[in-house]
Amino acid sequence: LSTTTDLRTTDYPYYSDYASLITSPCSKLEVRNFTKAFLPIAYSLICIIGLFGNIFVVMTFAFYERAKSMTDVYLFNMAIADILFVLTLPLWAVNYAADEWLFGNFICKMTRGIYAINFSCGMLLLAFISMDRYIAIVQATKSFKLRARTLAHSKLICLAVWISSILISSPSFLYNESYSFSMNETKEICDHRSARMYESTMLKSLLLWLQVAFGFFIPFIFMLFCYTFIVKSLQQAQNSKRNKAIRVIVLIVTVFLACQVPYNIVLLITAVNMGKIDKSCDNDKIMAYAKYTTEAIAFLHCCVNPVLYAFIGVKFRSYFVKLMKDIWCKRHKKDNKRSSRTNSDTYHSRQTSEILTDNGSSFTI
Amino acid sequence: MSGCSSKSMVLVSLLGLLALLLCGTSEAQSNQDCCLSYTKVRLPKWALKGYTEQLPSEVCDIPAIIFHTLNGLNACVNPEEGWVKKHLLFLSHRLRRMSA
Numbered sequence: 519l520s521t522t523t524d525l526r527t528t529d530y531p532y533y534s535d536y537a538s539l540i541t542s543p544c545s546k547l548e549v550r551n552f553t554k555a556f557l558p559i560a561y562s563l564i565c566i567i568g569l570f571g572n573i574f575v576v577m578t579f580a581f582y583e584r585a586k587s588m589t590d591v592y593l594f595n596m597a598i599a600d601i602l603f604v605l606t607l608p609l610w611a612v613n614y615a616a617d618e619w620l621f622g623n624f625i626c627k628m629t630r631g632i633y634a635i636n637f638s639c640g641m642l643l644l645a646f647i648s649m650d651r652y653i654a655i656v657q658a659t660k661s662f663k664l665r666a667r668t669l670a671h672s673k674l675i676c677l678a679v680w681i682s683s684i685l686i687s688s689p690s691f692l693y694n695e696s697y698s699f700s701m702n703e704t705k706e707i708c709d710h711r712s713a714r715m716y717e718s719t720m721l722k723s724l725l726l727w728l729q730v731a732f733g734f735f736i737p738f739i740f741m742l743f744c745y746t747f748i749v750k751s752l753q754q755a756q757n758s759k760r761n762k763a764i765r766v767i768v769l770i771v772t773v774f775l776a777c778q779v780p781y782n783i784v785l786l787i788t789a790v791n792m793g794k795i796d797k798s799c800d801n802d803k804i805m806a807y808a809k810y811t812t813e814a815i816a817f818l819h820c821c822v823n824p825v826l827y828a829f830i831g832v833k834f835r836s837y838f839v840k841l842m843k844d845i846w847c848k849r850h851k852k853d854n855k856r857s858s859r860t861n862s863d864t865y866h867s868r869q870t871s872e873i874l875t876d877n878g879s880s881f882t883i
Numbered sequence: 884m885s886g887c888s889s890k891s892m893v894l895v896s897l898l899g900l901l902a903l904l905l906c907g908t909s910e911a912q913s914n915q916d917c918c919l920s921y922t923k924v925r926l927p928k929w930a931l932k933g934y935t936e937q938l939p940s941e942v943c944d945i946p947a948i949i950f951h952t953l954n955g956l957n958a959c960v961n962p963e964e965g966w967v968k969k970h971l972l973f974l975s976h977r978l979r980r981m982s983a
Contacts, residue, residue, distance in 0.1 A: 793939070
């Protein structure tokens with residue numbers, strides 16, 4: 519008995535100091551307040567803008583009968599992937615507003631999975647688009663046969679892109695779950711959860727590394743390679759529209775970098791620090807703020823894609839305007855159709871400036 | 884040229900395959916409260932009310948035990964340390980006794 523009282527008396531003086539000696543869980547209440555206010559608004563805006571832009575792209579490509587270039591096919595698929603993704607954003611907006619996952623395990627897996635599918639699919643398609651343009655412009659003399667051949671297999675290529683994106687995203691279906699998380703309060707969250715306990719830190723950081731590699735570096739290397747050669751060969755060509763083409767390319771690459779680089783830097787820093795002990799709470803909070811902000815910017819990319827790739831194109835824009843006219847005044851539909859045929863005829867005739875006109879509707883120039 | 888493009892196709896599909904084996908998108912950071920480091924001092928048994936486990940296979944990074952003290956503090960401790968294991972045993976015994 520005396521020993522226990524001893525313990526108490528020896529411990530007690532320290533006990534009042536325990537509050538300062540104890541390491542408490544890092545409270546991210548202020549981050550949650552931020553995500554509660556900022557993300558529902560940001561996600562709703564991205565959802566609305568992205569939905570409109572991409573639906574217009576899909577409509578224009580679906581309703582307009584004309585020779586489609588491979589880039590058009592890729593853009594069509596990218597718009598569909600973007601629509602799918604943007605449709606999951608309201609669920610996330612509600613999740614952050616309520617600070618709880620309310621939709622159950624199946625929808626949790628689906629939304630995480632669709633996000634991953636859109637991500638890999640979009641990035642693959644951006645890489646393919648830059649490759650298609652590279653073939654069209656730099657390899658213009660040999661490109662006709664090759665492009666005709668790839669166009670013939672366009673459905674197969676797109677199917678391959680979708681299947682590989684679904685397969686790549688399968689860990690997202692596997693490793694995300696809706697489960698109750700208790701720290702200061704118990705609530706349902708939709709997040710990473712794997713069965714093997716001790717490899718999980720490594721698994722999580724590996725997933726992050728691969729996300730950065732696959733979602734950023736690979737498409738970036740493709741774009742860098744292809745667009746560098748495109749700009750080089752455009753500089754050699756004497757064409758009045760050349761400068762505009764170069765400007766469009768610079769714009770595409772700049773927007774890609776502006777949207778993706780900040781988020782991927784945050785992901786990289788997180789991957790490097792994953793599993794380290796004695797991280798400071800302040801730094802962790804800053805990283806959380808940075809993650810949510812840069813992620814929203816990265817999501818913005820799928821609203822900008824239709825503008826960048828489709829609406830900047832003169833031909834696409836004119837087709838779009840025609841489509842709108844078709845919808846508004848159905849009486850003149852026949853006239854418009856006739857004019858569209860003559861359009862696609864001139865489109866097929868390859869002239870001296872073939873490198874620029876051949877490249878299809880989507881690529882301005 | 885067709886050689887080059889098929890080469891890049893092969894490259895893309897290979898990278899896709901590599902990623903397929905391991906990849907996926909995961910949460911980098913979250914807005915949940917997590918233990919980031921461990922308490923350096925030992926806590927007395929009698930000051931403890933209960934505990935929660937933090938698993939690295941879930942949203943937080945590192946494995947930890949969170950001891951809830953009687954005066955409402957939460958202490959992150961290292962589950963690998965001997966005294967933590969003993970305290971956990973003590974707490975689970977007490978919980979069993981209470982439920983019995």
